[in-house]
Amino acid sequence: MGFVKIFRKLYIKTTNFTRSYQGRDKKLVSFYKLWSFCYDISVGLDPAFGREMKKMIDSAVRRGNFVLDIGCGTGISTIYASKIANKVIGIDFSSDMIGKLKQKINEGGITNIELITGRFPEIFPKTLRFTSIISSFAIVHFPPEERKTIYKQIFDLLENNGRIGLFSAQGEIAPSFETKNEIINNLESVGFKNIHNSDVSDIYRIITAEKP
Numbered sequence: 001m002g003f004v005k006i007f008r009k010l011y012i013k014t015t016n017f018t019r020s021y022q023g024r025d026k027k028l029v030s031f032y033k034l035w036s037f038c039y040d041i042s043v044g045l046d047p048a049f050g051r052e053m054k055k056m057i058d059s060a061v062r063r064g065n066f067v068l069d070i071g072c073g074t075g076i077s078t079i080y081a082s083k084i085a086n087k088v089i090g091i092d093f094s095s096d097m098i099g100k101l102k103q104k105i106n107e108g109g110i111t112n113i114e115l116i117t118g119r120f121p122e123i124f125p126k127t128l129r130f131t132s133i134i135s136s137f138a139i140v141h142f143p144p145e146e147r148k149t150i151y152k153q154i155f156d157l158l159e160n161n162g163r164i165g166l167f168s169a170q171g172e173i174a175p176s177f178e179t180k181n182e183i184i185n186n187l188e189s190v191g192f193k194n195i196h197n198s199d200v201s202d203i204y205r206i207i208t209a210e211k212p
């Protein structure tokens with residue numbers, strides 16, 4: 001058990017190098033081109049990743065919801081959300097990562113997921129309104145000074161009483177991620193209420209909040 005804790009903490013500390021990629025889209029796309037081949041295997045090495053991500057989705061997504069998954073990647077969160085929601089839109093600027101999800105959708109005959117390959121928020125249709133917006137390990141790729149603007153965009157894309165669900169690592173352990181105070185301040189400043197933070201499985205962080 002102690003070994004797993006140490007392994008997780010060491011692993012998440014290695015993600016600090018991605019700080020230098022924040023906001024550098026071309027670098028990120030090249031990085032995910034390589035990582036897409038082993039992404040699912042790599043995150044699957046820690047069973048807590050999938051388990052805690054599902055907890056975030058269970059808290060943020062309700063039956064019949066219309067969901068947006070920002071930085072959906074290979075679709076671990078997108079597919080799980082699609083089992084609860086009416087419809088899920090996934091957006092990701094890595095055609096390699098989203099390509100893996102397309103393959104899963106085709107193989108699984110999933111009919112309620114729609115995908116957009118491109119950068120959030122620029123290419124996203126501003127007229128859509130969601131009951132739930134989720135994002136797992138993607139907000140970290142925006143530079144810290146842009147995150148408030150991103151949360152404002154998310155707030156505007158939610159219906160009233162809509163929910164946001166975020167899954168990430170704890171910034172107190174891995175500084176490329178937000179600390180609890182940073183994320184709560186950011187969400188409060190753009191208007192979110194009922195902000196709830198849970199630190200889980202040594203390194204992970206689940207945040208849920210509501211648009212009034």
Ligand SMILES: C[S@@+](CC[C@H](N)C(=O)[O-])C[C@H]1O[C@@H](n2cnc3c(N)ncnc32)[C@H](O)[C@@H]1O
Pocket residue numbers: 028029032043070071072073074075076077091092093094097118119120121135136137138141142
């Ligand atoms: C660490 S992966 C997480 C994938 C998935 N959400 C998960 O938790 O397994 C981060 C993903 O976010 C995507 N991403 C980062 N910034 C983005 C942006 N501004 N617009 C669209 N996708 C973005 C990357 O391409 C990558 O696939």
